[in-house]
Amino acid sequence: MSTTASGAFVRHELVPALPAPLAERGAIRFAREHxxxxxxxxxxxxxxxxxxxxxxxxxxxxxLIDAVWEGENRDACxxxxxxxxxxxxxxxxxxxxxxxxxxxxxxxNLVYALCAILLAPLLIPSAxxxxxxxxxxxxxxxxxxxxxxxxxxxxxxSFLLGRLLNWxxxxxxxxxxxxxxxxxxxxxxxxxxxxxxxxxxTGLIGATARAAAYATLTGFVxxxxxxxCVDLDVGLQPVETRLWGGLLVTLVVAIxxxxxxxxxxxxxxxxxxxxxxxVRFFCVIFxxxxxxxxxxxxxxxxxxxLPLFLPTGLSFDGLLRVLVGVTLFAAAYxxxxxxxxxxxxxxxxxxxxxxxxxxxxxxxxxIILPQALTLVIPGIVNxxxxxFKDTTLVLIVAIFDFLGQLRAxxxxxxxxxxxxxxxxxxxxxxxxxxxxxxMSRYSLFLERRASAGQRR
Amino acid sequence: MVDRVVGAPRPASVSLVNNPRIRSLxxxxxxxxxxxxxxxxxxxxARANLAARGIATGFGFFDQTxxxxxxxxLIPYSETSxxxxxxxVGLLNTLLVAGVGVVFATVLGFAIGIxxxxxxxxxxxxxxxYVELMRNLPLLLQIFFWYIAVLGALPGPxxxxxxxxxxxxNNRGVIMPEPIFADGAGTVGxxxxxxxxxxxAIRFWARRRQMNTGQQFPVGxxxxxxxxxxxxxxxxxxxxxxxxxxxxxxxxxxxxxxxxIPEFAALLVALVTYTAAFIAxxxxxxxxxxxxxxxxxxxxxxxxxxxTLRLVVVPQALRVIIPPLTSQYLNLTKNSxxxxxxxxxxxxxxxAGTTLNQTGQAIEIIAITMGVYLTISLVTSAFMxxxxxxxxxxxx
Numbered sequence: 001m002s003t004t005a006s007g008a009f010v011r012h013e014l015v016p017a018l019p020a021p022l023a024e025r026g027a028i029r030f031a032r033e034h035x036x037x038x039x040x041x042x043x044x045x046x047x048x049x050x051x052x053x054x055x056x057x058x059x060x061x062x063x064l065i066d067a068v069w070e071g072e073n074r075d076a077c078x079x080x081x082x083x084x085x086x087x088x089x090x091x092x093x094x095x096x097x098x099x100x101x102x103x104x105x106x107x108x109n110l111v112y113a114l115c116a117i118l119l120a121p122l123l124i125p126s127a128x129x130x131x132x133x134x135x136x137x138x139x140x141x142x143x144x145x146x147x148x149x150x151x152x153x154x155x156x157x158s159f160l161l162g163r164l165l166n167w168x169x170x171x172x173x174x175x176x177x178x179x180x181x182x183x184x185x186x187x188x189x190x191x192x193x194x195x196x197x198x199x200x201x202t203g204l205i206g207a208t209a210r211a212a213a214y215a216t217l218t219g220f221v222x223x224x225x226x227x228x229c230v231d232l233d234v235g236l237q238p239v240e241t242r243l244w245g246g247l248l249v250t251l252v253v254a255i256x257x258x259x260x261x262x263x264x265x266x267x268x269x270x271x272x273x274x275x276x277x278x279v280r281f282f283c284v285i286f287x288x289x290x291x292x293x294x295x296x297x298x299x300x301x302x303x304x305x306l307p308l309f310l311p312t313g314l315s316f317d318g319l320l321r322v323l324v325g326v327t328l329f330a331a332a333y334x335x336x337x338x339x340x341x342x343x344x345x346x347x348x349x350x351x352x353x354x355x356x357x358x359x360x361x362x363x364x365x366x367i368i369l370p371q372a373l374t375l376v377i378p379g380i381v382n383x384x385x386x387x388f389k390d391t392t393l394v395l396i397v398a399i400f401d402f403l404g405q406l407r408a409x410x411x412x413x414x415x416x417x418x419x420x421x422x423x424x425x426x427x428x429x430x431x432x433x434x435x436x437x438x439m440s441r442y443s444l445f446l447e448r449r450a451s452a453g454q455r456r
Numbered sequence: 457m458v459d460r461v462v463g464a465p466r467p468a469s470v471s472l473v474n475n476p477r478i479r480s481l482x483x484x485x486x487x488x489x490x491x492x493x494x495x496x497x498x499x500x501x502a503r504a505n506l507a508a509r510g511i512a513t514g515f516g517f518f519d520q521t522x523x524x525x526x527x528x529x530l531i532p533y534s535e536t537s538x539x540x541x542x543x544x545v546g547l548l549n550t551l552l553v554a555g556v557g558v559v560f561a562t563v564l565g566f567a568i569g570i571x572x573x574x575x576x577x578x579x580x581x582x583x584x585x586y587v588e589l590m591r592n593l594p595l596l597l598q599i600f601f602w603y604i605a606v607l608g609a610l611p612g613p614x615x616x617x618x619x620x621x622x623x624x625x626n627n628r629g630v631i632m633p634e635p636i637f638a639d640g641a642g643t644v645g646x647x648x649x650x651x652x653x654x655x656x657a658i659r660f661w662a663r664r665r666q667m668n669t670g671q672q673f674p675v676g677x678x679x680x681x682x683x684x685x686x687x688x689x690x691x692x693x694x695x696x697x698x699x700x701x702x703x704x705x706x707x708x709x710x711x712x713x714x715x716x717i718p719e720f721a722a723l724l725v726a727l728v729t730y731t732a733a734f735i736a737x738x739x740x741x742x743x744x745x746x747x748x749x750x751x752x753x754x755x756x757x758x759x760x761x762x763x764t765l766r767l768v769v770v771p772q773a774l775r776v777i778i779p780p781l782t783s784q785y786l787n788l789t790k791n792s793x794x795x796x797x798x799x800x801x802x803x804x805x806x807x808a809g810t811t812l813n814q815t816g817q818a819i820e821i822i823a824i825t826m827g828v829y830l831t832i833s834l835v836t837s838a839f840m841x842x843x844x845x846x847x848x849x850x851x852x
Contacts, residue, residue: 034577041576048578278484282491292833293826294790300808301826304818308505309498389594396796403597410604421605429593429601436592 098245265334565735
């Protein structure tokens, strides 16, 4: 039984689809849709293309093609139509280290290297040993950097007893391996006495006296180790901070500002959400005050007003004053970032912790902060970018950061040429852009990672 | 319920240290005492330090002769004026650059933010590149760039770039024709204000009429005619009381005309371009926050694209845009203090710079400076909060 007539054509396969019309695919379609979809769009495209054509070729010519790449002094650049890169080359040391003694520049280099080695694994989410890494970066590295950059050997004189009575007359000015016996005996006795007082007080009000005393003593021992590091003469030549400059100062101010403001900011944020009215009041006043004034007034405050508030005769370093100002300022902004994270934690987390019998500090430290801080890491990075850009303001209080060194370099008659200014600005712009853009990309990456769970 | 058996021992009382009320009271008392002690020791130290350095205290310096010149003054000022007068001049200069900056930054920021959302590939990428470039360079670097590399590189007065022989651009700034107001010029101003008031009244009336009858009234067109036409009519009727003196090159400089000093121009351009990048991002986020469903719903109700944008999308986007926009306005005002870097005589430069140097009264001057910026911040944010609450969603 046959159902098909012999010889009739029956198709068993579909005809392969024709390719889409030329105008509906590839670059042409893209151009039609995104560049020339209507009269207004065409005008926009033409204007933008004209702008690009006007701006890009001269820029490339200035930076690369017409640029001068070699030379000893201004003569090489006097008739140049492009960037004078030998200027940057000659001033590179000044831009990076300021007037840090040339023989000692291995020290900032070592600090840079240490910072990079410790920071890189901290920033890569999949790298192991995060806790150890964080302790190394936030606790050990600052002490090490301080000793390396300043030379350490602070020659500490007196602690509590020295303030209260004439302790040095008891111990004499004897030293042991360059450490003043007066200070260290003072420190040890003060630590013991204070731990005793803490034990006594906690015992009187019915708490566990021994634990409190141990905790105090541990704190003193840790502080003692830090003080020992900065007090010890490690044989490095001391370098005053007024010799520091350039990128070194920029990074020192930015990193110190962010690292020191983090704990202060967390405390302020917690205080602002506290149930105690006085604590809340002071925290709100502090935060709103620093956020309401420009950074430059804060720097003036730290430079000119702070010394007046301190006991007569106690003067401290110009860079340190700026660091204090920047830290207070950054802490207020940090507090608001952290507060955002705290507000994002659902109430159930607090109630769960309470149901488990955890106290305030346990709840905060073990349940709330780990979640809140993870949430606000992108905000912290953004804060850091802002602070990094704001470090340029220190030049107004006569501390020569990278931008300050750039301005100083402009005045050098050896390199005065028509293109020096533009070369300097191009170089500085590229440096700042690379730092800030890199950080903002990183913050975006973190944000995307954090929201991976919510993505559809 | 189980009643306690009479005579049974009371449960051991909780130790005082674990009583939350006592604890919180103790913590607060300790905090207040500690802050009070720090404050007291600051005052004591300051008193000792000031006495040791022989620095006068108090606000008497406000009445003393300042003795320094200021390159841009909006009110009469000379070297024989007092520090108080210098304070006012500086404050007005700050408000001038901040006010003008806010207007231009808003316009430029909205334009760039909308450009970033454009379907035109080139335009949106260009706007994106602008935003990234501006946001990632320090403001002070940009101010220096405009001041030193752009304005500083302009030709001298004799080789000025001129426009219509009335506007001149050179390394001493921008020189423009100066308006001279004759009698009757005040009437033009009054007519302008009257036009604005009339427009507001018409808008109020038109809204009520539309609510009651549904009939619309071309408020925009009438307003434009009133605000522009009324002063023009008065201007013509009073016999054109405003004339201009053209700047003239005499010797090495210009005579006549108004000069915009390069410091002002550099600071303004840098502040505007920098802040506009941040505003652009805020605008973009605000528009993207209005869901497509809103536009589609408006279309299905029969609204045409323009009313949809005006009545549905923009009010909702503004709700998202305004709070962060406020903080950008505040940032611009605070950033105007960077004028100190190039010597624009703003409040900070005149007061915390020159006056502090001459009088040495650091505590009073820095406290007043911080107080002024704090006041500007608080007033701006109070105003924007009021505006925001008007824009906010009225919930049932």
